[in-house]
Amino acid sequence: xxxxALFQSARCASRSVIRTQLPASRAIAPCLSVPSTCYTPTSRxxxxxxxxxxxxxxKTEVEGRIMDMLKNFDKVKDASKLSNTSHFSNDLGLDSLxxxxxxxxxxxxxxxxxxxxxxxxxxxxxSLD
Amino acid sequence: MINPALRRQxxxxxxxxxxxxxxxxxxxxxxxxxxxxxxxxxxxxxxxxEIKKGIERAEYVKKxxxxx
Numbered sequence: 001x002x003x004x005a006l007f008q009s010a011r012c013a014s015r016s017v018i019r020t021q022l023p024a025s026r027a028i029a030p031c032l033s034v035p036s037t038c039y040t041p042t043s044r045x046x047x048x049x050x051x052x053x054x055x056x057x058x059k060t061e062v063e064g065r066i067m068d069m070l071k072n073f074d075k076v077k078d079a080s081k082l083s084n085t086s087h088f089s090n091d092l093g094l095d096s097l098x099x100x101x102x103x104x105x106x107x108x109x110x111x112x113x114x115x116x117x118x119x120x121x122x123x124x125x126x127s128l129d
Numbered sequence: 130m131i132n133p134a135l136r137r138q139x140x141x142x143x144x145x146x147x148x149x150x151x152x153x154x155x156x157x158x159x160x161x162x163x164x165x166x167x168x169x170x171x172x173x174x175x176x177x178x179e180i181k182k183g184i185e186r187a188e189y190v191k192k193x194x195x196x197x
Contacts, residue, residue, distance in 0.1 A: 097168050100140055101161075104147065116137055 062110075069109055073102065088122075135180050142187045143168055149194045 070092075088094040088102065103119045106112075114122075143164070150160035174180050 095169065095172075096140075097143060097165055100143055101147065104144060116140070119140075 065109060066106065069105055070102070073098075073105070132177055132180070135177060135184070138184055139168075139180070139187075142184060142191065146187065146191055146194065149191065153194070154197065 086092055088099050089096070094102070099122065100119075103114055103122055107114055146164055147161065150164060151157050153160040171183050174183060
């Protein structure tokens with residue numbers, strides 16, 4: 001009951017508002033039309049940004065990040081053997097499960113997904129290119 | 130190493146378990162080392178059936194961890 005009454009009153013109010021506004025807008029319209037033609041939208045969206053812009057990582061940057069990550073990997077016994085060409089299982093003393101962990105860590109670091117087939121081929125730091 | 134499909138399955142379940150282990154109450158480190166040991170101890174399995182049994186066990190453990 002109360003709701004219906006409110007709706008009705010609101011409708012009446014809006015109608016009266018429109019009615020009162022109509023002549024006013026008509027009166028203003030000719031005044032507005034002159035500047036609107038002069039207005040030229042030169043820079044409509046100044047804040048536009050292209051997130052897909054080419055900002056890929058350079059190879060050295062990727063290498064540096066992977067090296068840092070491997071250095072922090074606790075199972076790498078001697079970091080001195082760590083180089084761009086070190087083999088995970090032969091040089092770094094990691095087993096296949098550790099390799100899986102390394103691959104997961106890389107996926108996290110670069111927020112990418114490495115498909116299984118390629119993950120199988122990652123056996124050394126060199127093959128991470 | 131014998132059956133690549135099974136190998137992939139094992140690696141996948143290892144990954145899933147590792148991901149689940151992040152919220153393990155005793156800490157990720159604890160979970161990871163023990164999981165690693167558990168998988169490494171089964172590394173010598175040669176028989177397909179045995180490997181399948183191991184995968185089933187891993188699935189069971191996964192459910193247990195999920196239930197925590």
